[in-house]
Amino acid sequence: MKEQIYFALDFSGQKEAEQFIDANDLQGIPVKVGMELFYREGPTFIETLKKNGHRIFLDLKLHDIPTTVNKAMKNIAGLDVDMITIHASGGSAMIQQAKEGLMAGASSGRPPKLIAVTMLTSADAAVMNNELKITGNVEDHAVHLASLAHRNGADGVVSSVDEVPAIKKACGSSLLAVTPGIRLKGVSADDQKRPSTPSRARENGADILVLGRTVRDAPDPAVAYNHVIEEWNNGNA
Structure with missing residues (x-):
């Protein structure tokens, strides 16, 4: 179902995002709004998207002292979006x-x-071990952060598809698994270190997909979006 698939509006402004949606007949699909777009356009753009029938995943990845995050979330809650992210490492x-x-x-x-972010899909074991000085492997650390988030009230977590089975085993099926870095076969991974296909995401137990460049940079974005839905629903690789 397309309600489980969010397209990332990774554009510099509202005009560019709306032009892309209209040009590719993607009106009313679920969308993810990240920092780049939200910091420029603000809450008024969220209201516009809602009026146009879009469900919204607001991906701001808040990470600050508890009181500041609490006050920010009170304001964000009034936007009536579907999901909002924080960093579990907070x-x-x-x-x-x-x-x-x-x-x-x-x-x-x-x-x-x-929704709590575990390990960014742009990071791998080398980054985690050598730059962040976190020992162990990515999966174990992602499971640790997911468990921490689950115990403290998060409804779901963001991780790569690779970590979903272990997270579900540790936390149970009720914890939503949101997986970015989704690519159709033959599409470049770009800066994603742990990408995956829609069918593999489904097999591993993911609940929600986030699509970006695999649709945005496709020769025909609408066709690519529908291919993702088909593969997600039917398992066709």
């Missing part, structure tokens, strides 16, 4: 305060899902 108090802020600020009685 720790238990920050995760708890993020959840409390969303609950307090939700005007509709349905707060956004709190």
